[in-house]
Amino acid sequence: MIVAEQKPFEQIFNSVKNYENIMVLGCGTCVTVCMAGGEHEVGVLTKQLILAAKQNNVNLNVEELTITRQCDKEFFDENTTNKIKEADAVLSLGCGVGVQYIVELFPDMIVKPGVNTKFLGANISQGLWSERCGGCGECVLDEYEGICPVARCAKSLMNGPCGGSSNGMCEVDPENIECAGQLIYDRFKRLNKLETLLEFKPAKNWSLSRDGGPRRVAREEMMFDDE
Amino acid sequence: MDKNKTSSDSHLEQVLYSGEFTLTGELGPPKSADKNDIIEKAxxxxxxxxxxxxxxxQTAIARxxxxxxxxxxxxxxxEPVIQITTRDRNRLAIQSDVLGAAALGIKxxxxxxxxxxxxGNHPTAKNVFDIDSIQLINMLYKMREEQQFECGDMIRNGKKGPVVEPKIFIGAAANPFAEPLDFRVMRLEKKIRAGADFIQTQVIYDMDRFKQWMEEVKQKDLHKKVYILAGITPLKSARMAKYMKDNVSGISFTGDIIERMEKAEDQKAEGIQIALEQIEEIKSMEGVHGVHxxxxxxxxxxxxxxxxxxxxPRPSVKEMKT
Structure with missing residues (x-):
């Protein structure tokens, strides 16, 4: 999923305090699962904003709403659309995709981000998420038996760990970052295929990643003729 | 690499090829445009x-x-060995720098x-890591041996231009002390296969581990395929030793080094004494071709x-050749 984290409250409040009517819009997908921008967080943030407005003598009307997905047209139904249009500004707790998608659907609307979009990751334990995919556009997990050096090595080293690997951890943050090279080594050892790590991995084709410019996926078989 | 012939005009390669115990010395560029700093150090x-x-x-500090x-x-x-990291430059920038360096006489x-x-001092910078160190070794090897850029184009200025490839003596680093320990010799082998001619090791404060690593290197005959320079840094103080032990990944200490430094009246002199003892030990080690x-x-x-x-005195290979 896309993992996000709510922005500091002061930053959020400052970004919306000059609008009279704001709509806090949550998203029911990734940010709900990582507890950054779902219905619950929308409720809490709405109360915080109302309180802060009172304390600062600011006239702020706050509406709240959470939709299933902010990155898909079909979830912006008539009711949602009308409510959004009544606001002077939308505070989106969706990821960066959601914020931009609302701008595209409502070209006259001011939309402020309420979260920092962090990465594509997994829930590791209660309250902990960790990056797993860099969206490089050409998956190499087959070559590394399911552990990604692109996303999980601080230097994206494709040919094994550098000298900064110690006790299974990366020198960039020995408390929190596992050494991807060590993980790959351990995995290959477990699968009894260490000798294949000797194979040279050539320079990666980054043109399929963000480096090739903003990407799109087009599936003609799914398109309607008039699109 | 074929150690029965040389592949560049490098003086360093000539010295290694001659079989002399070889010495290189690190030279750190200044954090300024002060040319004299380099002149004095050189x-x-x-x-x-x-x-x-x-x-x-070095250490990601702009210099x-x-x-x-x-x-x-x-x-x-x-004669310089210049270091190139893949942190700051992509394959385009590196190849362009390699051509420029070669044209300026760097070998x-x-x-x-x-x-x-x-x-470093710019922690908010974006890193590059378009390629890794082993891919860089292979890129230089391909430039020298196949006269080709990474993309496969010939190293020539147009179809009629002369092929003028950079004849670079290719170095790589090896860290016998980093983890996973069992992978360290494999990684050396990968670097040799990618085209490394010489190796410079991480600084040695754990001679036992270094010897063990060299044993594994020799078992695989890798010392016959690459020149190995052992990394030596004289300790300046016990504090420096303890700091490195606790804070630098991939550096390991054994024996009484830290204790000796602590007990010494003149810690700097003791650091040099330890380095001299290490060099003496390394001189007699089979498969180690010199010291960095x-x-x-x-x-x-x-x-x-x-x-x-x-x-x-240091060997003057040019004279030896004539």
């Missing part, structure tokens, strides 16, 4: 080492470029991934160490 090293080894934004510093070293009559390049930018002296910020102490180590 003067200290000249005649005492076979090549200087010039760092590339004078390794190529510019290398050219200044060359002007002083001291040795050490290929590194480089310290992560979070350790990294006297951090202490280029001026190199002549004293080299003399005391009984490694003077």
């Amino acid at each position: 003067k200290s090293l000249k005649g005492y080492v076979d090549a200087s080894n010039i760092t590339d934004n 004078m470029s390794s190529i510019a510093s290398g050219v200044i070293s060359l002007e002083q009559g001291l 040795n390049i050490l290929c590194l991934s480089g310290d992560h930018q979070s350790f 002296l990294m006297a951090i910020g202490g280029e001026k102490s190199v002549p004293d160490i080299v003399e005391k180590a009984g490694l003077m």
Whole structure:
């Protein structure tokens, strides 16, 4: 999923305090699962904003709403659309995709981000998420038996760990970052295929990643003729 | 690599090829545009080492470029090994720099991934890591041996232009002390397969582990396929030793080194004494072809160490050849 984290409250409040009517819009997908921008967080943030407005003598009307997905047209139904249009500004707790998608659907609307979009990751334990995919556009997990050096090595080293690997951890943050090279080594050892790590991995084709410019996926078989 | 012939015009390669115990000395570029800093450091090293080894934004701190510093070293009559990291430049920038460096007379390049930018003075920088150190080794090898760029284009200026490839003696780093320990010799083998001609090791404060690593290297005959320079840094103080032990990944200490430093009245002298003992031990080790002296910020102490180590005079290969 896309993992996000709510922005500091002061930053959020400052970004919306000059609008009279704001709509806090949550998203029911990734940010709900990582507890950054779902219905619950929308409720809490709405109360915080109302309180802060009172304390600062600011006239702020706050509406709240959470939709299933902010990155898909079909979830912006008539009711949602009308409510959004009544606001002077939308505070989106969706990821960066959601914020931009609302701008595209409502070209006259001011939309402020309420979260920092962090990465594509997994829930590791209660309250902990960790990056797993860099969206490089050409998956190499087959070559590394399911552990990604692109996303999980601080230097994206494709040919094994550098000298900064110690006790299974990366020198960039020995408390929190596992050494991807060590993980790959351990995995290959477990699968009894260490000798294949000797194979040279050539320079990666980054043109399929963000480096090739903003990407799109087009599936003609799914398109309607008039699109 | 074929050790029965040389692949470049590098003086360093000639010395290694001749079988002499070889010495290189680290030269750190200044955090300024002060040319004299390099001139003074090169003067200290000249005649005492076979090549200087010039760092590339070491520890991710912006400094004078390794190529510019290398050219200044060359002007002083001291052949440089320039380091190139893949942290700051992509394959385009690196290949362009390699062509430029070769045109300016640089003959040795050490290929590194480089310290992560979070350790340096621009921690908010974007890193590059378009390629890794092993891919860089292979890129230089392909440029030299196949006269081709990474993309496969020939190294020539148009269809009728002459093919003028950079004839670089290719270096790489090896860290016998980092983890996973069992992978370290494999990684060396990968670097050799990718095209490395010589290896410079991480600084050695754990001679037992280094010997064990060399045993594994010899079991695989890798010492016959690559020249190995052992990394030596004289400790300046017990504090420095403890700091490195606790804070630098991939450096390991054994024996009584820290204890000796603590007990010494003159810690700096003791650090040099330990380095001299290490060099003496390394001289007799099969498969180790020389020493890379990294006297951090202490280029001026190199002549004293080299003399005391009984490694003077340095060979003049050009004379030997004629």
